[in-house]
Amino acid sequence: MEPLVEGAMALSTVLVVWFGGQRVLRGELPIEDVVAFLFYLVNFYQPIWLLTDVNEAWQQGIASIKRIDEVLRLEPEVAEAPDAITPTRLAGELHLAHVDFAYRPDQPVLHDVSLSVAAGQTLALVGPTGAGKSTIVSLLARFYDPQRGQVLIDGIDARQLGLAALRRNLSMVLQDVFLFNGNVRENIRFGKPAASDAEVETAARIANAHDFTSACRKGTTRRSASVACGSPAGRNSASRSRGRC
Ligand SMILES: Nc1ncnc2c1ncn2[C@@H]1O[C@H](COP(=O)(O)OP(=O)(O)OP(=O)(O)O)[C@@H](O)[C@H]1O
Numbered sequence: 001m002e003p004l005v006e007g008a009m010a011l012s013t014v015l016v017v018w019f020g021g022q023r024v025l026r027g028e029l030p031i032e033d034v035v036a037f038l039f040y041l042v043n044f045y046q047p048i049w050l051l052t053d054v055n056e057a058w059q060q061g062i063a064s065i066k067r068i069d070e071v072l073r074l075e076p077e078v079a080e081a082p083d084a085i086t087p088t089r090l091a092g093e094l095h096l097a098h099v100d101f102a103y104r105p106d107q108p109v110l111h112d113v114s115l116s117v118a119a120g121q122t123l124a125l126v127g128p129t130g131a132g133k134s135t136i137v138s139l140l141a142r143f144y145d146p147q148r149g150q151v152l153i154d155g156i157d158a159r160q161l162g163l164a165a166l167r168r169n170l171s172m173v174l175q176d177v178f179l180f181n182g183n184v185r186e187n188i189r190f191g192k193p194a195a196s197d198a199e200v201e202t203a204a205r206i207a208n209a210h211d212f213t214s215a216c217r218k219g220t221t222r223r224s225a226s227v228a229c230g231s232p233a234g235r236n237s238a239s240r241s242r243g244r245c
């Protein structure tokens with residue numbers, strides 16, 4: 001649509017200059033009339049031009065709505081058990097028992113992995129890229145279920161735990177930090193929309209983000225798309241999230 005309007009505008013300008021110019025040279029038309037005509041042309045095409053912009057935005061909007069609809073209609077691969085247990089607080093004792101897992105059947109990622117972590121114990125998983133460290137964390141959060149073996153949390157098979165209860169008891173800091181378009185406060189509140197301002201501030205302090213967000217002029221109300229400022233911790237996390245604070 002836009003190239004069509006551009007083409008028509010260019011063609012009509014050429015025609016006005018060509019025919020108008022000839023008549024000016026023959027003394028049949030004052031040059032001001034030709035100039036005025038050119039202005040009329042701009043006035044004529046401007047609304048059409050704006051309409052093509054609206055049309056483009058409309059088409060993009062329709063495509064986005066279709067995509068959002070597709071995502072919302074996706075059935076989660078991980079289903080909640082009908083008799084799921086929903087403990088309010090998990091101690092955090094973790095146990096992986098002979099776990100096999102593959103994202104695709106022909107590419108096994110974890111094979112017969114067993115490990116135990118006591119509640120309160122710190123465990124670092126070290127290994128080459130692609131070894132499956134993040135995959136283990138995804139299994140603990142039950143983003144996926146293992147094809148074989150069991151993931152036990154406080155001795156309960158993760159499949160038997162209510163998804164909301166399980167995830168309420170988990171905190172996760174991802175490698176690629178994603179910040180939603182909004183301010184820092186809204187981003188922190190994402191996991192608990194009803195959190196009070198004091199809770200948001202406490203969370204920011206625990207995450208070492210309070211110093212650098214309050215060093216920003218508007219503190220946690222600063223738009224997350226703005227550039228990072230403040231302490232090295234802030235700069236690190238911000239650079240990972242493509243320079244946003
Ligand atoms: N969503 C996915 N779909 C298909 N394959 C995946 C998916 N996520 C990870 N993989 C593959 O599974 C394997 C393990 O990936 P994982 O992310 O667990 O590795 P990692 O040990 O965390 O690596 P890194 O040190 O780079 O973070 C890799 O081969 C990876 O390409």
Ligand SMILES: [Mg+2]
Binds near residue numbers: 133134135175
């Ligand atoms: Mg990883």
